[in-house]
Amino acid sequence: MAVIRDKGEMRSWSRSRRKAGGGLALVPTMGYLHRGHLSLVEEAKKRAQFAVVSIYVNPGQFAPTEDLDSYPSDLQGDLRRLAEMGVDAVFCPTNLYDYGEGRGVVGDGERESFAGAGSIGGGDVGREGKLLSCVEDRGGEGAGHETWIRVERLEKGLCGSSRPVFFRGVATVVAKLFNIVEPDVVVFGKKDYQQWRIIRRMVRDLDFAIDVVGLEVVREIDGLAMSSRNVLLSPTERQQALSISESLLKAKVAVQNGETSCEGLKASVTRSITQAGGRVDYAEIVDQENLGVVKRIRSPVVFCVAAWFGKVRLIDNVEISL
Amino acid sequence: MAVIRDKGEMRSWSRSRRKAGGGLALVPTMGYLHRGHLSLVEEAKKRAQFAVVSIYVNPGQFAPTEDLDSYPSDLQGDLRRLAEMGVDAVFCPTNLYDYGEGRGVVGDGERESFAGAGSIGGGDVGREGKLLSCVEDRGGEGAGHETWIRVERLEKGLCGSSRPVFFRGVATVVAKLFNIVEPDVVVFGKKDYQQWRIIRRMVRDLDFAIDVVGLEVVREIDGLAMSSRNVLLSPTERQQALSISESLLKAKVAVQNGETSCEGLKASVTRSITQAGGRVDYAEIVDQENLGVVKRIRSPVVFCVAAWFGKVRLIDNVEISL
Structure with a gap:
């Protein structure tokens, strides 16, 4: 099983597999895998010749007030399980928002002022709230990520009400993973029902050439949904x-x-x-x-x-x- | 020269070329081509084995109050010029926001109410203005596109101040074209300077495996920028x-x-x-x-x-x- 940390290496790995004619299925996860995840991996293996699992706790979907730092992890355990299942590659990047550039990727401080800031108006927009995730919060010294995908209706309501940055971050990181791994199929769990609908809609609306598969909630023996x-x-x-x-x-x-x-x-x-x-x-x-x-x-x-x-x-x- | 209207056909065309080992350069345009566009096409031909030009007047970047309906067009003239230049394919879709689905792509009317609408709050977001382009304006009976890409800082100021939906629509349609045409290189004119910077940033932030090339403004003999x-x-x-x-x-x-x-x-x-x-x-x-x-x-x-x-x-x- 290939364990890959670098974006470019991941894309090369995928492209060489596809060149050989094999389809690719991706299961995006934040790690600390349980049986729910493993059911997704099984499905991925059925759907394509090659199965890739990504493990990345995405700061873009956490607000600075949320539990990014206490999110559980067990990379070695995860890798062992995935190897046993015959997964072909695991993509576990350290930071998907670090572009390693100098000038042009500046934090707020370097920008003298901001054309139009505070004066956005016109007939088509009201006052706009600025969302803030752990990416902006920690990106002051050069990260500079500022592109976000919004599935504007589906992202509101349900989890979107109490976690306003959440689905913006999920949609964005999933699009990044799509562009890095270039899968033909992705498998999500319907426990995150709104997420699953949002990803399906994003894939349709942005014309990604990817099938989005949703699998049923997997439960503990007493009924508690796996998480x-x-x-x-x-x-x-x-x-x-x-x-x-x-x-x-x-x-x-x-x-x-x-x-x-x-x-x-x-x-x-x-x-x-x-x-x-x-x-x-x-x-x-x-x-x-x-x-x-x-x-x-x-x-x-x-x-x-x-x-x-x-x-x-x-x-x-x-x-x-x- | 292939003239392609269908998304799926366009992607198949590109994939078969890439399978044969050829690189692909894309020039996205809204048609009514002038010498400025043609300089981009020349560059595209230099950059890759295959050159594709897209012609699509994107309703997603026009507000309902703007000049979508009077935007000039001359498809036959454009195709003739591009054929003379040896372009390999022209992608000229009729509607990139029509997903031809039934249920699940509903307009406002079918939605009883909207979880959380009007009550978006929490620490990370203020009041959010809703942007409205010609896509939402005309999409009431089933189009249902609702995914938009925002390059949050660069899209503000300059043209973004008086045209608040503009760059959201540009970034989104360009991402769609990327996912349909799957180019290795895209060529833009720096006359649309803010657009060029936004596309470059989007490509970096979303990890598209695409080089974004910007070319100098092309002018009439008396200095007027071509448009x-x-x-x-x-x-x-x-x-x-x-x-x-x-x-x-x-x-x-x-x-x-x-x-x-x-x-x-x-x-x-x-x-x-x-x-x-x-x-x-x-x-x-x-x-x-x-x-x-x-x-x-x-x-x-x-x-x-x-x-x-x-x-x-x-x-x-x-x-x-x-």
Whole structure:
């Protein structure tokens, strides 16, 4: 298994494989792999001749206030597992936003002032908020990354409400990985449902020649959705967190038994999680395709939840297709 | 010369050429080609084995209030010229934002409401203005394109101040063309200086494996910068418009003779254009790399101007490298 840290080396590796006629499937991850990830890797191996896994904790999707520094990692363990599975290459760059240039990649300080800054106006734009991720926050001394991809509607709502830089960072780093690895297929987990929809939309809208495959949520034996962050839960929180999957499953059963009004369903899930000791960020029922909020269920929906247990924020969802 | 309208066909054409080992250079244009464009095509032919020119008037970079519908075109004339020059393929799609899908690509009407809309907040974002181009304006019945690339600093100021959707649309359509044509090299004119810098930055920040080449402004014999919009000028306006290049040239000479203060230089150019009958949108001296506004010239700058003559908006610039 090739373990590659350099962008250029990664692209050369891919191109030589493609030249030989082989298709390439990519699984982008942030590492600390669990069985959910491994199911994506299995799928990647089925979909193409060569399977590549990327491991990169992307500062572009974390706000400076979020848990970038405490995100769990175990690169050696990850590499061992992936080698056992017969993955062909792992791409684990150190910094995808460091362009190693001098002049022309300046921080704020070197810029005397900024044409138009503070005076953006005109008929087509209102006041514009500036998003700030760990890339801008730490990039003052020369990084200078300033290009961001926005999937403007899908990125709002759900996780986008409480994490406004998140999907901008996800879409951007995934596009970078696409341009470096040049895969034919990418595999994502539908646990990150909004992310999966956003990537599919980005691929369509920017004409990437890539198939985006989404796989079902993989769960622990007691129902908890697999997540790299689960390891951060205390034993008590771990137990409390079961309220998410349990209440979502109950809601699904209720819909299958004829319930169509979302208000009661959402109240019930929120109550269960809160009573268990969690703090609900959102509990929302949305259209499976466009993620628009649904009030009465008449077409396929997905019930999405984010909730805090202690300092850990977990997400989960169930698709309900009637 | 292949004349290709379909995305998939264009990509297949490129891939078959690359498979045979040939490099590919792309010149993206909006058609109505003049000698400025043709110089880019010549360069493209030198840079790679195969030269592709795209002709597409991109609605994504026009605001609904702008001149999309009156943008000049002459496809047959363009194709004749390009064939004479030995171009290998012309890509002239009808609509790059039409994805021909049904459900999942809905307009506003089908979305019951929008999770989080109107309540975007949190520490990392202020109030966000929504940009509106001719794509959103005309895409209500199923187009649904919503992915946009923002080069957040470089897109502001200069042309970005009066045309807030412009560079978002340019960056996005160029990325789409990159993903469809898959070139190794692209050639742009430095008449659109800010555009050239934005594309270079986007290519670096998103890790496109593409060289971005910029060529000097090509001028009419009397100095007017070549532009497809020049044909829209009345004979009087055509004469008045010379004030742009003439005053820019004078400014350059003044700097070469020791002037370093930008205030007087800008006032002088503004006065010349106004006196000739033009209306200055901006006359700004900025750093060649980061486009930051410069007050005193100590390093390479570019003097950029946009001005209206009647209903026609023209841009021009001179690089001043001391």
